[in-house]
Amino acid sequence: xxxxxxxxxxxxxxxxxxxxxxxxxxxxxxxxxxxxxxxxxxxxxxxxxxxxxxxxxxxxxxxxxxxxxxxxxxxxxxxxxxxxxxxxxxxxxxxxxxxxxxxxxxxxxxxxxxxxxxxxxxxxxxxxxxxxxxxxxxxxxxxxxxxxxxxxxxxxxxxxxxxxxxxxxxxxxxxxxxxxxxxxxxxxxxxxxxxxxxxxxxxxxxxxxx
Numbered sequence: 001x002x003x004x005x006x007x008x009x010x011x012x013x014x015x016x017x018x019x020x021x022x023x024x025x026x027x028x029x030x031x032x033x034x035x036x037x038x039x040x041x042x043x044x045x046x047x048x049x050x051x052x053x054x055x056x057x058x059x060x061x062x063x064x065x066x067x068x069x070x071x072x073x074x075x076x077x078x079x080x081x082x083x084x085x086x087x088x089x090x091x092x093x094x095x096x097x098x099x100x101x102x103x104x105x106x107x108x109x110x111x112x113x114x115x116x117x118x119x120x121x122x123x124x125x126x127x128x129x130x131x132x133x134x135x136x137x138x139x140x141x142x143x144x145x146x147x148x149x150x151x152x153x154x155x156x157x158x159x160x161x162x163x164x165x166x167x168x169x170x171x172x173x174x175x176x177x178x179x180x181x182x183x184x185x186x187x188x189x190x191x192x193x194x195x196x197x198x199x200x201x202x203x204x205x206x207x208x209x210x
Contacts, residue, residue, distance in 0.1 A: 033088035033109050040107065040207045041090045048096075048199040051103060055092035059104025059185055062163060063138045069128040070142075072121075073157065073172055076183035081108035082118045091183075096196075100168065100189030105204045108181045116153075119176045123155045137165035145194070150201060151175035151182060151208075158192065171197040177208045 044053050058079040061071070075081070079091030091106035110118065132140040140159040147156040154175035162168060169192040173184045184204045186197040 030087040037088045037090040037107050041092045045203040047203045048196050050097035051094045058091035059093040064134050066132045069125040070132050072125040077104040077106045077185040085111040085114035102187045103200045104185040106183040110179050115176050115179045122174050126155050138163050151177040173201050180208050182208045
């Protein structure tokens with residue numbers, strides 16, 4: 001158990017130091033904040049029934065190149081949050097017991113008021129993202145996903161359609177808790193239970209100390 005968590009933590013630290021997920025030379029690593037996030041994602045969160053108790057490696061987008069705005073919306077949950085003024089970052093995933101079910105959680109801490117600025121930019125990306133289409137049979141359309149009382153502010157959407165030709169759905173919720181952006185994706189074949197999405201978001205907010 002300790003070895004597995006250590007492997008995850010080291011991979012996340014290397015990703016952060018490398019500036020994964022975009023430009024942002026002004027980012028810097030706060031060792032205390034990094035240790036805090038590493039500890040937060042290593043603990044057993046209050047995930048909904050049916051999810052694995054132990055965190056696994058960060059979630060990965062299951063499709064290739066997509067619209068820049070759609071990628072910006074989804075990348076933070078996989079440990080690729082905007083890097084400008086980033087001070088710490090960690091991401092994990094959990095397997096669910098439903099068909100194709102997986103939850104990805106990303107935490108990204110920022111200096112100053114940059115978390116608020118980044119969430120505003122992510123809201124604009126969400127407004128501009130219409131669909132994800134690839135030549136391999138992926139055609140996902142964006143739909144509204146209402147969210148209430150999630151952190152200080154939140155942005156959410158559902159992508160639904162076909163992934164490599166198979167029915168697929170994905171909920172994405174990005175929220176801000178003070179100086180931290182909490183990112184969640186919840187996937188499933190055919191459909192995604194929005195009630196379980198809300199429970200996953202609640203578990204992610206608990207990781208962030210909300």
